[in-house]
Amino acid sequence: MRTKTLKKNKINVVTLGCSKNVYDSEVLMGQLRANNKEVVHEEEGNIVVINTCGFIANAKEESVNTILEYVQKKEEGAVDKIFVTGCLSERYKPDLEEEIPDVDQYFGTTELPGLLKALGADYKHELIGERLTTTPKNYAYLKIAEGCDRPCSFCAIPLMRGTHKSTPIEELVIEAEKLAADGVKELVLIAQDLTYYGLDLYKERKLADLLRALVKVDGIEWIRLHYAFPTGFPMEVLKVMKEEPKVCNYIDIPLQHISDPILKSMRRGTTKAKTTKLLEEFREAVPEMTIRTTLIVGYPGETQEDFETLREWVKEMRFERMGCFTYSHEENTHAFNLEDDVPEEIKMERANEIMEIQSQISWELNQQKIGQEFKVVVDRKEGNYFVGRTEFDSPDVDNEVLIDASKYYLKTGDFTTVKINEAEDFDLYGEVI
Numbered sequence: 001m002r003t004k005t006l007k008k009n010k011i012n013v014v015t016l017g018c019s020k021n022v023y024d025s026e027v028l029m030g031q032l033r034a035n036n037k038e039v040v041h042e043e044e045g046n047i048v049v050i051n052t053c054g055f056i057a058n059a060k061e062e063s064v065n066t067i068l069e070y071v072q073k074k075e076e077g078a079v080d081k082i083f084v085t086g087c088l089s090e091r092y093k094p095d096l097e098e099e100i101p102d103v104d105q106y107f108g109t110t111e112l113p114g115l116l117k118a119l120g121a122d123y124k125h126e127l128i129g130e131r132l133t134t135t136p137k138n139y140a141y142l143k144i145a146e147g148c149d150r151p152c153s154f155c156a157i158p159l160m161r162g163t164h165k166s167t168p169i170e171e172l173v174i175e176a177e178k179l180a181a182d183g184v185k186e187l188v189l190i191a192q193d194l195t196y197y198g199l200d201l202y203k204e205r206k207l208a209d210l211l212r213a214l215v216k217v218d219g220i221e222w223i224r225l226h227y228a229f230p231t232g233f234p235m236e237v238l239k240v241m242k243e244e245p246k247v248c249n250y251i252d253i254p255l256q257h258i259s260d261p262i263l264k265s266m267r268r269g270t271t272k273a274k275t276t277k278l279l280e281e282f283r284e285a286v287p288e289m290t291i292r293t294t295l296i297v298g299y300p301g302e303t304q305e306d307f308e309t310l311r312e313w314v315k316e317m318r319f320e321r322m323g324c325f326t327y328s329h330e331e332n333t334h335a336f337n338l339e340d341d342v343p344e345e346i347k348m349e350r351a352n353e354i355m356e357i358q359s360q361i362s363w364e365l366n367q368q369k370i371g372q373e374f375k376v377v378v379d380r381k382e383g384n385y386f387v388g389r390t391e392f393d394s395p396d397v398d399n400e401v402l403i404d405a406s407k408y409y410l411k412t413g414d415f416t417t418v419k420i421n422e423a424e425d426f427d428l429y430g431e432v433i
Helices: 019-034 057-076 087-099 112-118 157-161 169-181 207-214 236-243 260-266 272-285 304-317 344-367
Strands: 010-015 038-041 047-052 081-086 139-143 186-190 222-225 247-252 290-297 321-326 373-382 385-389 400-404 415-423 427-432
Touching (some): 010 019, 019 038, 019 047, 019 081, 019 112, 019 139, 047 057, 047 087, 081 087, 087 157, 207 222, 207 236, 236 272, 260 272, 272 290, 290 304, 290 344, 304 344, 321 344, 344 415, 373 400, 400 415
Parallel strands (some): 010 038, 010 047, 047 081, 139 186, 186 222, 290 321, 400 427
Antiparallel strands (some): 385 400
């Protein structure tokens, strides 16, 4: 009697968008592994889960194209089933079900148990901190809160992620301990808004307390802060940064704009004067701090005068790190009621102008590093170089330190002291001391 061989399913998780999505994919993969499912990240698999981004137009386009690419593979027989989750699916589920019906099922950002069930797995509540990390082994993202309570006019995140929900300090410590046990040495703290952390659970901002708890975790050497909102920033965090060597002298604080009329229309709850004062306080409290920010140009009603205010302020502030984006007109946001009146080519010109100024600032600041020695973590080997970072640089978005691999042997995750002997706009070249 012939027996039918059952093909073993392999689940391929594809991640698009930001670090919060990376984290969510890792949690999903940890749950699947705990259910004895074979799971891979962005490799071949007959079942595909696409974790989408729905933040701005480019991200939505990439997500839709990726879905269509896997639908094509399904038609060709290379893939058996496709499941779509994440922000795009949360925001546009009915439209997607109508437009791309070949996807087996769509899930929103809060429907992990349902997605697991569709994949033949059970959601395990006891798996606090159990994740299958997809980043290089030396660093991992630690998502300390979900959602956002801010009313920013241009932002669709509350539509996709809901209101702010902090994760309790004790759970985050458990998660950090598990990551450290797996060899993780750097935690990158992420949330839609780090500044708000704790207000919902403890009735006061608790980011400083969380940092004090995390620095006690053995094996963790660096803790980095991403996505802090400027309004209501808990200043005691600066004290912890100054006192605790594990907390990197680094903060990512997206400011978006600086012209008062634009800030008001964006509903940012701050002014140029208040923002400038806050940054001065940062630099006074922690002079060695690197500040990363992001800006939006081409917001509805942005005049040439508004842009010039922003441009001159960028020159004046000399941010160590910066990204600049063109405004994306997103339905169901408050700003969608405004006319998207800045032509696309003007938006691009303004973004390019800001980034040219920033390139020059970055080059000048990097020249000052020549001859200095820095503690550097090695992220990977690429071509003839080991590629690492200082505490002033976050993975994927900031400067990198390149070390000649023909002269030195280093391992991923190693910390080493490097003397900088050459510097470009965004790269440093150095030798091991």
